[in-house]
Amino acid sequence: MTKKQRKLLKKIIISSILFLIVTITNLILEKGFNNLFPYGLSSIINNDYGWILTFALYFLIYVYIGFNVLKKSFINIIHGQVFDENFLMAVATLGAFGLGIYTGINYHRPEGFDEACAVLLFYQVGEWFQSYAAGKSRKNISELMDIRPDYANLIKDDGSIDVIDPNEVSVGSIILVKPGEKIPLDGVIIKGNSTLDTSKLTGESLPREVIEGSEVLSGTINLTKSIEIKTSKEFSNSTVTKILELVENASNQKSKSETFINKFAKYYTPIVVVLALIVAIVPPLINGFNGNWSTFSLWIYRALSFLVVSCPCALVISVPLSFFAGLGGASRNGILIKGSIHLERFNKTNIFVFDKTGTLTKGNFKIKEIYPIDKKDEILELAAIAEKDSNHPIALSIKAEYKKEIPSNYQLEDISGMGIKANLGNDIILCGNNKLMDKYNIKYPVNNSYGTIVYVAKNNVFIGFITISDEVKPEAKETVEYLNKIGAKTIMLTGDNDNIAKNVSEELNITEFKSNLLPQDKVKELDNIINNKSKDEFVAFIGDGINDAPVIMKSDIGIAMGGVGSDAAIEASDIVLMHDDLESLICAKKVAKKTMRIVYENIVFAICVKVLILILAALGYANMWISVFGDVGVAIIAILNAMRANSKKY
DSSP states (O other), X not given: OOHHHHHHHHHHHHHHHHHXXXXXXXXXXXXXXXXXXXXXXXXXXXXXXXXXXXXHHHHHHHHHHHHHHHHHHHHHHHTTOOOSHHHHHHHHHHHHHHHHHHHHHHHSOOOSHHHHHHHHHHHHHHHHHHHHHHHHHHHHHHGGGGGOOOOEEEEOTTSOEEEEOGGGOOTTOEEEEOTTOBOOSOEEEEEOOEEEEOHHHHOOOSOEEEOTTOEEOTTOEEOSSOEEEEEOSOGXXXXXXXXXXXXXHHTTSOOHHHHHHHHHHHHHHHHHHHHHHHHHHHHHHHHOOTTOHHHHHHHHHHHHHHHHHHOTHHHHHHHHHHHHHHHHHHHHTTEEEOOHHHHHHHHHEEEEEEETBTTTEEEEEEEEEEESGGGHHHHHHHHHHHTTTOOSHHHHHHHHHHOSOOOOOSEEEEETTTEEEEEETTEEXXXXXXXXXXXXXXXXOXXXXXXEEEEEEETTEEEEEEEEEEEEOHHHHHHHHHHHHTTOEEEEEOSSOHHHHHHHHHHHTOSEEEOSOOHHHHHHHHHHHHHHXXXXXXXXXXXXXXXXXXXXXXXXXEEEETXXXXXXXXXXXXXXXXXXXXHHHHHHHHHHHHHHHHHHHHHHHHHHHHHHHHHHHHHTSSOHHHHHIXXXXXXXXXXXXXXXXXXXXX
């Protein structure tokens, strides 16, 4: 609880105690238990002017609890912002005191002092609930602010350590990160191994093991051992800076629901003030005034009750708070949503377009099959010799599978678009695609299996082939199944050939795919999808690479895989999945659905209850106590309901 919240709560408790003491005292006097008081006090209270003491006691409580409301209302009026909830509360409660004075003078039994105090007391209770709820949601988002590093330990050329601002560290510098310290900049570990706490960045509770060669992100915390890191980005371009910028800007992008509520309140408040005036003036005039002020006071009381219940704070508070809670709940699950407008839009999204490599698949090529199996060792050795100097992912997967020292005395010749030719005396190794086999007139069995086929021949004789494929992410199938289940359409765009795209699409049960696409082709395909969708459909694109940035930006909702995603993709996106895990997409969809369901619940509940009590107040069936519930009670219920969006589980 913040200092401001504690101060407000203290004021509420003190005011409640004083209010109860004065109310119970008046109740005892009204019931005739005068003998409970000393004679002098009893005679003072029960004469014709005894109501003045009651007024004074209640008014002191009123000023104590409602000073901020009266002050805000006065300041807003000076600045031309007359019609807000503070104005409604001030007019209704001061009017109630005016009625109390009138009845005190004429009937010596004042009514309205207690109700005026109760209105402000319960209003402040509602304010406290709002502050507490908003603070709880803000805490989950602001926890990301704790990832900002304060310093970096720069290792100088002479081996000494210079503690400097992370902004002063250049790319390629070596920094030392001790146990318990935040990693200040993105980079690669060049010395040491340790365990990192990535929970603030990704929401993942389990620590991550890192070794030499591991990429590390700024904002994570080193837990166990000292490590040396070679920086790969300046601080201004590091992960921690990008995320903090996104968090700071998230609240600026309002949803249509929030914009509507703000406009609604702007026009709604002056309308209800006019209606309250009509309730106070028109009925007595229609019935005939004849100098009977008691009739006027009756309708004025009803108008004041009308004003209290008409306060739109339940809507004005709970709707933005619902979105804020949803954004906070998403951040707890490692999902960064850049504003409530994207949360609202994502709830309506029903077309999901995926990049393949790095999004649906791991981007790690792995040997799937070696044929014939009885020649596995020979095929692997010949392929490893040919691919020895290559850093292509396919070559790396072959060398990783071979796991032995590769002979280096072969002369290697790259045959563009076909493969590699390796020479050692009379021995010639050919390693590549079917075009390479055709070029040298080597007979080979046609293989149409899923993946990249690497054919191997020696001295013009076919030896065998290796099938290499990109691994599908384990969670990809579950994610696509969920989207299919909720009636969404799934589309895959890839630069791979038809055979690979078809196999991945069938394995994951994707609705549609487009293959052999260059980056500019992906933009054209997305344009076609957007142009052919209906008005109430929204398109999301999920990608991770720098080549995905254009399509992420063009889509209705751009989603970046944040863990290893490129800066360009993250900046262009509306939602960042910090886990780099497609399961987060399911969670993000559930967050959006739950948040919007709560928003609509609060809108319908608040309007229905208020309209009902407004009618009852105008007809005289609802006093100010019921009006208090219609305002503050509804607001508190709506606030508590909004907090359900701030959850770890969906």
